[in-house]
Amino acid sequence: MKRSVLIILILLSVAALVFVYNDDFLYSQQIMKITNIDTVSEETSRNTMGLEETHYTRRITGEVLNGRQKGEEKEFLYEETYSSVVTDRFRVGDKVFVDGTELQLKRDFYLALIAAVFIILIYFVGSYKGLLSVASVLINSVIFYVGLFLYDKGVNLLVLCVIEMIVFSVLSLMLASGLNKKTLAAVVSVVISTGVMLTLLLIVIKTTNYKGINFNEVSFLTVPAEDIIMPELLIGSIGAVMDVAITICSSMSELIEKNKDISEKELNKSAKEIGKDIMGTMSNVLFFTYLCAGLPVFVLAIRNGFLIRNYIASNFSLELSRFLVGSIGIVITIPISAFVAIRIMKRGAAK
Numbered sequence: 001m002k003r004s005v006l007i008i009l010i011l012l013s014v015a016a017l018v019f020v021y022n023d024d025f026l027y028s029q030q031i032m033k034i035t036n037i038d039t040v041s042e043e044t045s046r047n048t049m050g051l052e053e054t055h056y057t058r059r060i061t062g063e064v065l066n067g068r069q070k071g072e073e074k075e076f077l078y079e080e081t082y083s084s085v086v087t088d089r090f091r092v093g094d095k096v097f098v099d100g101t102e103l104q105l106k107r108d109f110y111l112a113l114i115a116a117v118f119i120i121l122i123y124f125v126g127s128y129k130g131l132l133s134v135a136s137v138l139i140n141s142v143i144f145y146v147g148l149f150l151y152d153k154g155v156n157l158l159v160l161c162v163i164e165m166i167v168f169s170v171l172s173l174m175l176a177s178g179l180n181k182k183t184l185a186a187v188v189s190v191v192i193s194t195g196v197m198l199t200l201l202l203i204v205i206k207t208t209n210y211k212g213i214n215f216n217e218v219s220f221l222t223v224p225a226e227d228i229i230m231p232e233l234l235i236g237s238i239g240a241v242m243d244v245a246i247t248i249c250s251s252m253s254e255l256i257e258k259n260k261d262i263s264e265k266e267l268n269k270s271a272k273e274i275g276k277d278i279m280g281t282m283s284n285v286l287f288f289t290y291l292c293a294g295l296p297v298f299v300l301a302i303r304n305g306f307l308i309r310n311y312i313a314s315n316f317s318l319e320l321s322r323f324l325v326g327s328i329g330i331v332i333t334i335p336i337s338a339f340v341a342i343r344i345m346k347r348g349a350a351k
Contacts, residue, residue, distance in 0.1 A: 055081055245337045
């Protein structure tokens with residue numbers, strides 16, 4: 001059965017990729033397929049730090065794939081840089097959007113390819129539970145979009161984020177583990193942990209008034225940064241909190257199912273040992289996630305002569321705050337999950 005579903009998924013993915021690759025007729029914006037690229041000129045510039053970058057002028061020829069000019073050939077001069085920071089690097093066969101004399105790569109096929117590979121692999125490894133996890137991501141994305149819509153209508157963002165965190169947790173854990181005591185314990189643990197995190201954050205913020213965070217990297221905001229940072233810190237930690245909660249609750253469920261006479265003292269000891277094992281790895285997951293988010297700007301700053309300590313102090317404090325809040329959430333969730341799971345599951349055998 002699993003093999004049949006896998007084959008169906010592969011066939012559907014291939015069909016979807018073929019459709020996306022040929023979906024030019026769906027776009028009102030003109031799309032062109034590049035048939036030839038010639039280099040007209042090449043020159044090297046040097047900045048005040050002595051760093052060099054090569055600039056190219058390309059002559060790009062292509063065939064229009066949609067609209068009234070479909071089938072016609074067009075030619076453009078395109079300025080490109082070696083780093084490709086603010087320009088795309090095109091190849092023959094690429095599809096590009098044409099906006100006057102501006103060209104932009106059409107990326108939907110590549111995104112669809114990555115999504116197809118992800119879905120096939122997650123089913124191959126996780127079977128139906130893997131597909132349910134994909135469904136939970138899609139549902140949570142819709143809920144998040146609804147939250148943004150409500151925020152645009154004037155609803156308080158922090159209240160929305162707290163509600164969404166609870167909804168995210170309930171849906172994700174139910175789809176991943178089903179309706180049972182283990183899921184109930186995990187959901188209750190996430191809700192309590194979120195409440196404790198929110199309380200601690202409010203205390204810290206009222207005490208420090210955000211003095212430890214530099215808001216340079218969100219200077220583009222047209223609303224007070226303080227209105228965004230608290231919800232951002234909470235949303236950024238919810239994935240790790242859910243992961244820790246379901247891990248502890250699943251472990252407690254398994255131990256109780258294997259030995260219904262196991263004492264609370266032994267369960268607490270086991271939860272403590274499990275918590276020690278996952279605490280470091282989950283904190284590292286958060287650290288490297290936030291580190292990679294700021295890595296491009298970090299490298300750019302170093303390349304342009306910024307001292308590492310100065311850059312961290314002026315631009316990386318927000319990323320570090322996200323990491324610290326998430327890590328605090330992980331640490332808080334371990335004892336809370338153990339306590340809640342033991343209280344709920346010891347009342348009877350886990351389903």
